[in-house]
Amino acid sequence: xxxxxxxxxxxxxxxxxxxxxxxxxxxxxxxxxxxxxxxxxxxxxxxxxxxxxxxxxxxxxxxxxxxxxxxxxxxxxxxxxxxxxxxxxxxxxxxxxxxxxxxxxxxxxxxxxxxxxxxxxxxxxxxxxxxxxxxxxxxxxxxxxxxxxxxxxxxxxxxxxxxxxxxxxxxxxxxxxxxxxxxxxxxxxxxxxxxxxxxxxxxxxxxxxxxxxxxxxxxxxxxxxxxxxxxxxxxxxxxxxxxxxxxxxxxxxxxxxxxxxxxxxxxxxxxxxxxxxx
Amino acid sequence: xxxxxxxxxxxxxxxxxxxxxxxxxxxxxxxxxxxxxxxxxxxxxxxxxxxxxxxxxxxxxxxxxxxxxxxxxxxxxxxxxxxxxxxxxxxxxxxxxxxxxxxxxxxxxxxxxxxxxxxxxxxxxxxxxxxxxxxxxxxxxxxxxxxxxxxxxxxxxxxxxxxxxxxxxxxxxxxxxxxxxxxxxxxxxxxxxxxxxxxxxxxxxxxxxxxxxxxxxxxxxxxxxxxxxxxxxxxxxxxxxxxxxxxxxxxxxxxxxxxxxxxxxxxxxxxxxxxxxxxxxxxxxxxxxxxxxxxxxxxxxxxxxxxxxxxxxxxxxxxxxxxxxxxxxxxxxxxxxxxxx
Numbered sequence: 280x281x282x283x284x285x286x287x288x289x290x291x292x293x294x295x296x297x298x299x300x301x302x303x304x305x306x307x308x309x310x311x312x313x314x315x316x317x318x319x320x321x322x323x324x325x326x327x328x329x330x331x332x333x334x335x336x337x338x339x340x341x342x343x344x345x346x347x348x349x350x351x352x353x354x355x356x357x358x359x360x361x362x363x364x365x366x367x368x369x370x371x372x373x374x375x376x377x378x379x380x381x382x383x384x385x386x387x388x389x390x391x392x393x394x395x396x397x398x399x400x401x402x403x404x405x406x407x408x409x410x411x412x413x414x415x416x417x418x419x420x421x422x423x424x425x426x427x428x429x430x431x432x433x434x435x436x437x438x439x440x441x442x443x444x445x446x447x448x449x450x451x452x453x454x455x456x457x458x459x460x461x462x463x464x465x466x467x468x469x470x471x472x473x474x475x476x477x478x479x480x481x482x483x484x485x486x487x488x489x490x491x492x493x494x495x496x497x498x499x500x501x502x503x504x505x506x507x508x509x510x511x512x513x514x515x516x517x518x519x520x521x522x523x524x525x526x527x528x529x530x531x532x533x534x535x536x537x538x539x540x541x542x543x544x545x546x547x548x549x550x551x552x553x554x555x556x557x
Numbered sequence: 558x559x560x561x562x563x564x565x566x567x568x569x570x571x572x573x574x575x576x577x578x579x580x581x582x583x584x585x586x587x588x589x590x591x592x593x594x595x596x597x598x599x600x601x602x603x604x605x606x607x608x609x610x611x612x613x614x615x616x617x618x619x620x621x622x623x624x625x626x627x628x629x630x631x632x633x634x635x636x637x638x639x640x641x642x643x644x645x646x647x648x649x650x651x652x653x654x655x656x657x658x659x660x661x662x663x664x665x666x667x668x669x670x671x672x673x674x675x676x677x678x679x680x681x682x683x684x685x686x687x688x689x690x691x692x693x694x695x696x697x698x699x700x701x702x703x704x705x706x707x708x709x710x711x712x713x714x715x716x717x718x719x720x721x722x723x724x725x726x727x728x729x730x731x732x733x734x735x736x737x738x739x740x741x742x743x744x745x746x747x748x749x750x751x752x753x754x755x756x757x758x759x760x761x762x763x764x765x766x767x768x769x770x771x772x773x774x775x776x777x778x779x780x781x782x783x784x785x786x787x788x789x790x791x792x793x794x795x796x797x798x799x800x801x802x803x804x805x806x807x808x809x810x811x812x813x814x815x816x817x818x819x820x821x822x823x824x825x826x827x828x829x830x831x832x833x834x835x836x837x838x839x840x841x842x843x844x845x846x847x848x849x850x851x852x853x854x855x856x857x858x859x860x861x862x863x864x865x866x867x868x869x870x871x872x873x874x875x876x877x878x879x880x881x882x883x884x885x886x887x888x889x890x891x892x893x894x895x896x897x898x
Contacts, residue, residue, distance in 0.1 A: 283641040332814030358837040525674040529807035535860040
């Protein structure tokens with residue numbers, strides 16, 4: 280394993296969950312028990328998932344490191360590999376290399392409020408941190424999750440949203456874009472930045488974690504700024520096209536920063552130092 | 558350290574070739590084919606080209622093959638069997654006739670393949686290669702090794718550096734590494750002691766054209782500069798520059814399926830290609846050619862020195878020779894040095 284960085288672990292798809300149109304979550308278990316025992320990761324890291332004969336695709340690990348014995352990934356059927364991946368079934372064998380990249384510094388957030396802001400298919404990278412924090416709930420003060428999608432059907436992790444809604448120690452606000460609501464929709468209607476502005480979460484002792492499409496991120500940062508959030512306390516995770524995942528293949532860099540090695544987790548303060556190349 | 562200097566007579570070179578062959582060494586050497594000089598497996602000494610300034614392709618293919626298998630997989634009743642490349646299968650190679658600029662490029666490739674994660678496939682290949690550098694007695698207008706830390710008789714990266722002492726002359730052999738010494742011990746009779754030979758006067762004269770440290774400093778402030786657009790107007794995005802470069806290491810990973818089995822391969826890629834950074838969503842962080850050209854120069858002259866303490870250019874000039882649009886990297890680097898930023 281160590282000799283060949285490119286050798287994936289063999290993983291069995293244990294469970295398939297349909298999240299939204301074109302979006303699925305796979306629960307993956309290691310075929311080889313030794314691999315399972317040796318494997319560790321932290322919230323924020325990613326991997327290369329492969330369908331043999333088709334290729335590899337990069338996504339974060341969507342499950343929490345506090346949940347042992349498996350990993351989960353959530354992906355949207357979009358390109359060649361995700362289409363092939365989507366065609367896999369429970370019991371199918373796929374490849375996984377990882378974990379790669381840096382992590383959310385959850386240990387440093389002890390005693391703080393956590394504010395999660397996510398849009399669309401960007402909840403999966405955050406779900407890892409959310410469950411990580413909720414499994415260590417006593418370490419944090421208020422936990423607020425603001426999640427939006429284009430329409431009700433596009434919301435992912437619908438069952439978990441229900442769970443979070445019911446929990447007294449989580450404040451969940453869901454929203455859909457105007458026109459994306461269903462007749463029985465009880466959440467907010469509006470774009471994520473607008474809803475953040477409306478909810479106006481306090482920036483006092485609060486870490487904000489923001490993941491979403493570029494346009495959502497672009498308009499959310501100024502709102503957080505106006506709420507008094509320091510750039511050092513706003514985290515996000517970047518995506519760039521990757522092949523290797525470990526700083527060799529040469530395509531994910533933003534200026535001299537490698538998203539696969541120095542990221543994918545960055546603070547807004549770090550992002551502001553980077554050239555516009557992501 | 559005193560370099561172990563030896564004299565190898567012109568005739569002994571062929572004997573050395575034969576001895577290496579008798580010792581089951583695979584020899585890669587420049588050969589002329591269709592008017593181009595390229596490295597290929599050499600069966601006979603007479604087939605080795607000597608009259609070339611620079612091979613069309615660099616020698617990097619030997620330690621970083623253009624397309625290289627990473628693993629094989631087979632689907633079977635029990636699921637899937639996957640087997641990685643067997644590193645023991647990698648052959649021992651003598652790379653004969655490498656120009657000092659290509660030899661220097663090995664260190665730069667190694668820096669990329671070994672910062673942080675160590676790429677053992679690359680390292681294993683390299684560990685089995687013995688590099689016979691051959692100094693340059695000739696250069697052309699595309700050469701600029703002396704501007705990027707090299708020179709026509711540079712020893713960096715070679716295990717033995719041969720310098721021909723005048724046209725039709727004998728060879729000075731500088732034995733530089735243990736791998737080089739191992740070759741000498743195979744054919745010690747051919748390597749006479751020769752401590753007092755100076756090679757300087759036999760080397761090509763390559764003038765210094767720019768200062769790379771100064772360029773690196775300029776680039777720190779040039780990300781938004783308009784010069785990237787000016788310089789890349791002609792660029793077709795064909796990637797030829799990357800494919801001939803001794804230090805370009807960017808690669809792609811692709812699967813090749815044949816029914817129930819297949820392989821995964823690592824193959825050369827280029828930051829000049831529009832698809833290189835394209836996201837599945839359609840978003841492309843380097844949307845236009847000027848951004849891709851900027852990446853090429855920045856990576857070699859700013860990011861690599863900063864992150865890896867090496868430059869990604871050895872001054873071989875191949876990218877300029879290969880460019881179908883006649884872009885000349887030397888001209889562009891000089892214009893960066895002269896630019897007001």
